[in-house]
Amino acid sequence: MTKNNEVIMFNSNEAAQYRTGLSGWVSRNGIYYGNDERAARYDGCTHVTCEDCGKPTSRGWLVCHDCIGIRDKKKYESMPKEAWDEKGMLYSQSADKYFSDWGEIDDYCDEEDIKIDSLMLVICKPNYLPLLDIDYGCDELPEDGELPDEIVEAIKDFNAVVKEVGAVSWLPSNKAAIIPLPDKPTGEK
Numbered sequence: 001m002t003k004n005n006e007v008i009m010f011n012s013n014e015a016a017q018y019r020t021g022l023s024g025w026v027s028r029n030g031i032y033y034g035n036d037e038r039a040a041r042y043d044g045c046t047h048v049t050c051e052d053c054g055k056p057t058s059r060g061w062l063v064c065h066d067c068i069g070i071r072d073k074k075k076y077e078s079m080p081k082e083a084w085d086e087k088g089m090l091y092s093q094s095a096d097k098y099f100s101d102w103g104e105i106d107d108y109c110d111e112e113d114i115k116i117d118s119l120m121l122v123i124c125k126p127n128y129l130p131l132l133d134i135d136y137g138c139d140e141l142p143e144d145g146e147l148p149d150e151i152v153e154a155i156k157d158f159n160a161v162v163k164e165v166g167a168v169s170w171l172p173s174n175k176a177a178i179i180p181l182p183d184k185p186t187g188e189k
């Protein structure tokens, strides 16, 4: 084992050794992999074969760009669908954008010249700030000790404000939003 602060001189025996009788796989980068052909090939390659369509795909990805889109779409289509309450937020998986109402979504579709279905909209779950717990300070108080009344009141007030403030951020859920049908021009049934 080499210690961290050990000095290995250029001309020392430890810096490099001449070896004979080696056989095995050597990658394009000159790294010896012994019998591990797969690792050697992976180290030396720039592209691998897409798992889905077989096209050359940059190393580090399992599937090509097109197939990522197809996989994402399939995954989205298999999600349970739900009507949006229009109170929270919607998240577009394809545009990586959050929307707060249908009008905003329509405007975005017009601007980008895309269809609403292509946005792959999912319903978001609200994140609330944590409330202060009833056992606040229990590690600091003596055994069977109680919080001072002012603190109990302050905790109640604080928690009331937290509830009043409501959601502070949104997290995409695994539920797809049902896209409402466009309004009928005559307003008839």
Ligand SMILES: [Zn+2]
Binding pocket: 050, 051, 052, 053, 054, 055, 063, 064, 065, 066, 067, 068
């Ligand atoms: Zn592919």
